[in-house]
Amino acid sequence: MxxxxxxxxxxxxxxxxxxxxxxxxxxxxxxxxxxxxxxxxxxxxxxxxxxxxxxxxxxxxxxxxxxxxxxxxxxxxxxxxxxxxxxxxxxxxxLGRMNKVDVQPSSSTISVEGGAKWADVNTAAAQHGLAVVGPTVSQLGVGGTTLGGGIGWLTGKYGLVVDNLIEAQIVLADGSITTASETENPDLFWAIRGAGQDFGVITRFTFKAHPQKNDVYAGMVYLEPDKLPQLVDYVNDLDSKLEEDQGLFFGFTNSNGRTNIVLILFYNGPQDQAEKIFSPLLSLDSGRKEIGMMPYYKANELLNRTADSAGRKRLSGTSVTFPLDMGFFQTVYQHFSHVLDDYPGDGEALLFFEMLPYNKVVEVPNDATAYANRGPYYNVCSIFNWHDAKIDSKVRTLQQGLMNLIREEHIKKSGHGVNMYANYTGFEANAKDLFGDNLSRLKELKKQYDPRNVFRKWHDLLLQTGSSV
Ligand SMILES: Cc1cc2nc3c(=O)[nH]c(=O)nc-3n(C[C@H](O)[C@H](O)[C@H](O)COP(=O)(O)OP(=O)(O)OC[C@H]3O[C@@H](n4cnc5c(N)ncnc54)[C@H](O)[C@@H]3O)c2cc1C
Structure with missing residues (x-):
């Protein structure tokens, strides 16, 4: 070009x-x-x-x-x-200068311009005792996160970000300006809830807002690797009784040259109840704990530092079905530690199993929106950070090997959804992998709304592999 x-x-x-x-x-x-x-x-x-x-x-x-x-x-x-x-x-x-947020408390809705960050939305909503479903990292843009689905601490209670989208203003491929909602251009509204990046530029989103007057319990806990068995027992037990207000990310981080267990705890309720739920984890001898009550918007800043560091980074995702097998989790730990022996990055590497209750997400059928990753399983996410461009492909191979190991175990158990979150996926997946049976409808809608495929930078719906540009 x-x-x-x-x-x-x-x-x-x-x-x-x-x-x-x-x-x-x-x-x-x-x-x-x-x-x-x-x-x-x-x-x-x-x-x-x-x-x-x-x-x-x-x-x-x-x-x-x-x-x-x-x-x-x-x-x-x-x-x-x-x-x-x-x-x-x-x-x-x-779109960075189009970042206005307009809260309408009387209708419990929030209108957000297409270039706003979640931090803008969370703080504006908080001023009215409200919150919207958004991701766990508040520097992310509302645009990309929403259009690919959107998952965060409030997903357990209210579903995906797209499940809370009421209306969008869109600039289509020919430059025309239109609106999509359940009643206006419903086909387009179906498509943008999961594959929106491929259909136009969304200049304004209107979301449902929810009451959020109380502070939430949230924070990070670091554990020594010898606590792996207790962690696996705890999460397997939690899986069967995870409630809508809870969330737990657990996994590994390499800090100070060694691999430790890292936990992020979330509970949308009072501290004493949170401590009761998480007591088996909190009672483990911990290296470091940074946890307590805070406003919801602050809980969404806890992970911002994973995105802050300078240098070269790669995020990759997959899924996991519970129960988690102890031997398998030990293998993942060893693989992660081993990858890091080989991996000359001087940043932080992270691997998270993201336990966010999925009941609300799976209440919506996979063909009700373009987003097709609804199933009784959790996301897994890894972020690797390095500095030398010469090792880009080496890091990619090592990270993908780790994620494939987890994915293979998951696929043996899963019979639902596409098992892949498009917003956590690079060019290693194609449109069929990401949209499954929804792809044929998406292709038909592309003919109608973007026949020349000018919106093809994210995941190209018309290609079998990767992206064309
Ligand atoms: C560190 C990190 C943490 C993450 N955590 C979460 C999480 O907790 N939950 C979650 O759901 N996801 C998470 N993600 C994934 C995230 O949703 C995607 O990376 C998303 O694409 C980011 O959106 P953005 O607007 O910041 O990115 P951008 O790079 O600006 O955009 C991403 C894509 O969306 C398109 N796009 C953006 N805005 C618009 C618009 N208004 N109209 C049309 N197209 C648009 C862009 O063209 C591009 O194709 C995380 C990613 C990272 C890197």
Whole structure:
């Protein structure tokens, strides 16, 4: 794909004259800064970055790019796991300045512009004693997280982020502006709840908000690896009685040169009840504990540091079905520790088994929205951090080996859903893996809403493997 020429960038600037949009090119001082993403592996030299401020700006850029066959990417929080919000030589539609949050307490709804971060939403909602379902890391963009499904601490009680989406304003592939909801363009609304990145630029989301006046119990606990047997017994027991207000992430981290167990505890209720639920874990001799009552928005900042560190990062996901076999979990621990012996990164590596109650998620059938990963199982997520670009492929292979080990065990037990969360997946999966039986309907809707497949940067629905750009 040729680099967008400077005259073409000037032409785009002319089309946007009279608006507040800003076009950044190689000639601008903040060009390099504007390419920043959560991981250096996702940074690509764009031909131009357009900092849009309105739905009309977005429409102008989409139309400009589509007419000239110029590839473009849409940027919200910049935490894409496959670099989908960056482009070599194309145009980035940077939604960062479209970050207004409007809370409507009377209807318990929140309208959010397409470039807002979850931190913006969580703090605005808290001012009205409300909360929305959002991810466990609050620097993420509302855009990418929502459109791929969205899972967080309130999922147990209220479902996925997409299950709480009421309406979206969208700029389609031809630049037209439309609305999708259960009553307006319901087909499009079905598609954007799980595969939204492939259908347009969402400039405004309206979510259901829920009462959240109380603080929550949350925090991190680190354990020595000799506590593995007690942990496995505890989580197997918890699996059968996990309630909607609870959540537990458990797994491993390499800190100070060795592998430890790390836990993140969450309970949306009073401290004494939380301590009762988690007492078998809390009573284990712990190296470090940082835990207590805090506002819901603060609980969503606990993991922000996993995304903060500089350098090269890779997130990969899979799923796990319980009960967890002790021997299998020991093997995962050994594999993780062994990978790290071999892995010359100086950042942190993490592996989490994410126990968030799934009853509310599976209440919705897999064909009710494009999101097809609904089943009685949990997500598993790993994040590796390193610095030397020369070992990119080595880290990728090591990490994928670890995730495949977990996936193979899961697949033996699972008979539901696609077993893969598209927002945790890079190019190692294809559209059929991610959308299963929903893919044929998605392809039909692509013909209607984006016949030239201009939105193909995330997971290309029309390709059998990976992404085309
Ligand atoms: C450290 C880390 C922690 C995570 N934790 C969670 C978690 O707890 N729960 C969870 O569900 N997910 C989690 N994820 C996955 C996360 O949902 C995805 O990485 C998501 O894509 C991030 O969205 P973003 O807007 O920040 O990213 P971006 O890179 O800006 O965008 C991601 C994709 O969405 C598209 N996009 C973004 N905004 C819009 C829009 N308004 N309209 C159209 N397309 C748009 C982009 O073009 C790109 O294809 C995590 C990821 C990371 C890296």
């Amino acid at each position: 040729p680099f967008l020429t400077y005259p073409a960038a000037l032409e785009l600037q002319k089309e946007l004259s009279g608006t507040n949009a800003e076009v950044i090119t190689l000639a601008d001082d903040d060009y390099v800064e504007s390419l920043d993403r959560w991981s250096a592996t996702s940074e690509k030299e764009a031909g131009a970055i357009v900092r849009v401020t309105s739905v009309e700006d977005v429409s102008t850029v989409v139309e400009f790019a589509a007419k000239r066959y110029v590839p473009f990417a849409v940027l919200s929080g910049g935490y894409s796991t496959n670099g989908a919000s960056s482009t070599y030589g194309g145009i980035v539609i940077d």
